[in-house]
Amino acid sequence: DNVWPNEATDELEKMLFEQQNPFESSLATFAVPCSASGLAIGRGFGAEWIRNAYHDMATADVQAGTGGIDASIVFEKDRPENPGAGFQETLDFFRPRYTTRSSLADLFAMGAVFGVGGCSNGNIILPYRAGRVDATGPGPSGVPEPQEDLATHTAKFVKQGFNTTEMIALVACGHTVGGVHGVDFPEIVPNPQPPPVTGPFGNDNTVFFDTTTSNFDNQVAREFVANISQNPLAFGHNETTRSDFRIFNADGGDMISRMAESLDFFSQTCATLLERMINTVPPSVKLTDVLQPLPVKPRKWSIDVNADKTLTVSLTLRIVDTLLGGGIQALVKPVSRTGAALPATSPVVIGNISTSTCDYPNCGPSFVYLDYSINIPAEQGISSFTIDITDGSGKTTTYNNGGTGFPLSDAVQPQMSLSTQTTKTVNGVTLQQLNVTAAVYNADQYTNISLIVPQPSNFSATISPWVAEVAPMKASGKIAGTNYTLYTGSWLASNESAPQHPFDVLATGPQGSASSTFNSWGDVPFVL
Numbered sequence: 396d397n398v399w400p401n402e403a404t405d406e407l408e409k410m411l412f413e414q415q416n417p418f419e420s421s422l423a424t425f426a427v428p429c430s431a432s433g434l435a436i437g438r439g440f441g442a443e444w445i446r447n448a449y450h451d452m453a454t455a456d457v458q459a460g461t462g463g464i465d466a467s468i469v470f471e472k473d474r475p476e477n478p479g480a481g482f483q484e485t486l487d488f489f490r491p492r493y494t495t496r497s498s499l500a501d502l503f504a505m506g507a508v509f510g511v512g513g514c515s516n517g518n519i520i521l522p523y524r525a526g527r528v529d530a531t532g533p534g535p536s537g538v539p540e541p542q543e544d545l546a547t548h549t550a551k552f553v554k555q556g557f558n559t560t561e562m563i564a565l566v567a568c569g570h571t572v573g574g575v576h577g578v579d580f581p582e583i584v585p586n587p588q589p590p591p592v593t594g595p596f597g598n599d600n601t602v603f604f605d606t607t608t609s610n611f612d613n614q615v616a617r618e619f620v621a622n623i624s625q626n627p628l629a630f631g632h633n634e635t636t637r638s639d640f641r642i643f644n645a646d647g648g649d650m651i652s653r654m655a656e657s658l659d660f661f662s663q664t665c666a667t668l669l670e671r672m673i674n675t676v677p678p679s680v681k682l683t684d685v686l687q688p689l690p691v692k693p694r695k696w697s698i699d700v701n702a703d704k705t706l707t708v709s710l711t712l713r714i715v716d717t718l719l720g721g722g723i724q725a726l727v728k729p730v731s732r733t734g735a736a737l738p739a740t741s742p743v744v745i746g747n748i749s750t751s752t753c754d755y756p757n758c759g760p761s762f763v764y765l766d767y768s769i770n771i772p773a774e775q776g777i778s779s780f781t782i783d784i785t786d787g788s789g790k791t792t793t794y795n796n797g798g799t800g801f802p803l804s805d806a807v808q809p810q811m812s813l814s815t816q817t818t819k820t821v822n823g824v825t826l827q828q829l830n831v832t833a834a835v836y837n838a839d840q841y842t843n844i845s846l847i848v849p850q851p852s853n854f855s856a857t858i859s860p861w862v863a864e865v866a867p868m869k870a871s872g873k874i875a876g877t878n879y880t881l882y883t884g885s886w887l888a889s890n891e892s893a894p895q896h897p898f899d900v901l902a903t904g905p906q907g908s909a910s911s912t913f914n915s916w917g918d919v920p921f922v923l
């Protein structure tokens with residue numbers, strides 16, 4: 396069921412669909428337009444991300460059920476089969492989004508979705524599933540290299556799960572964007588190529604695969620079949636490295652001709668094969684259903700316990716804009732801790748209403764963000780809400796998150812205005828410190844209340860599994876007239892490059908547990 400919350404998909408759903416949102420920079424934006432980038436001349440993010448996904452997948456052995464999209468490429472960047480800056484550039488770009496709720500392998504797969512979507516201007520939208528598991532070290536080698544012969548390439552693709560026809564198609568799909576960079580392949584593209592081009596990020600001497608390098612289209616096939624191709628892997632001066640020539644002719648030229656003849660056939664073939672490519676994972680890894688945008692999704696929320704014995708629920712809802720029909724009639728109906736209906740609340744509108752749109756066509760719906768400030772007696776509290784949305788024709792529909800309402804627990808809540816980010820210098824090293832105060836309802840029932848910040852298990856590894864670093868929290872006062880107790884705890888980073896991974900507050904005891912998870916450091920004031 397497509398309901399909220401869902402730890403496996405919530406973060407990824409946000410990155411996939413909220414492409415131009417007012418809260419944080421979008422990953423997709425960098426692949427749009429396909430030609431633009433902050434990289435050296437001749438390089439583009441879309442092309443790099445597609446190649447990155449293929450090289451990550453290429454170490455798969457589908458028969459043995461190993462490898463696939465597992466981010467093992469980050470441990471394999473120094474291999475001769477992986478030349479060029481593209482893999483490091485891709486890693487640098489996606490690593491900041493690597494969390495307990497978004498594996499690097501899932502991010503790499505999403506990079507391919509953005510590359511294909513952005514470069515095809517929305518003509519090809521790869522369905523996206525989550526759940527890939529990151530490798531903890533390198534896999535066996537397996538990426539095809541241009542100087543290898545056809546038999547070697549065919550065997551490598553079979554190992555990856557693709558027959559000869561599929562190999563031809565997949566290579567054509569990959570080599571419709573980007574090109575061969577002379578700095579990395581001087582034996583294919585002699586360095587320097589006249590005329591020399593310089594730019595702010597340098598020139599890495601690229602010869603593109605086709606004349607529409609920034610379009611994910613069938614031009615690479617059309618030019619190949621017409622014998623007027625600039626593709627250095629097809630007609631380059633170095634015959635040994637003409638791997639595209641050998642591969643495109645592997646079936647006598649049948650498949651590449653069909654791809655050249657019809658853009659629709661090309662697009663459908665690439666959609667099918669690239670989807671299979673990003674979903675190549677060991678059988679032990681279970682991918683989720685294809686991610687669909689939630690019609691209504693709590694985007695940000697917090698609950699403050701006030702001195703006047705009330706709670707302020709601050710809630711930002713993300714709503715598919717077509718549901719609202721241009722208006723903002725969307726009434727939130729909170730439900731108390733015991734299940735009683737509380738007064739309905741309209742959105743607060745100050746200034747312009749925030750929206751989010753796609754970076755390329757067909758990526759998904761546009762959204763409207765509505766803010767709510769809901770005041771509730773602390774004694775009643777909140778457990779969930781539903782929302783009544785009235786569309787442009789005046790019809791009202793209730794959204795109840797698949798029947799149960801949207802859960803919002805007030806049992807454990809960080810109080811951001813009482814929390815701080817600071818630094819502490821230990822042995823000359825400046826370390827980050829997070830000081831969190833949380834309000835806990837009926838705290839007597841818990842034996843342990845702690846602040847949890849996930850951190851890399853190995854700071855010297857490129858990536859490593861997360862470990863939960865746990866800092867105890869201690870009672871620091873009661874909020875008079877309520878059943879809330881404040882708990883305070885501090886987490887000190889163990890390393891100067893500690894990532895600001897979202898934090899949890901967890902209360903456990905013999906009668907059960909309660910938590911507030913995945914809180915953003917950005918909501919905690921920084922104090923010098």
Ligand code: HEM
Binds near residue numbers: 548
């Ligand atoms: C026999 C199989 C293949 C060989 C020998 C091969 C070889 C190459 C070479 C030598 C380059 C130039 C890289 C650089 O200069 O940085 C390249 C670029 C590229 N390849 Fe392949 N490739 C193969 C299959 C694929 C497949 C299956 C895909 C994806 C589906 C793919 C996607 C790309 C992309 C997108 C680029 C452009 C990268 C950029 O411009 O930064 N390749 N390939």
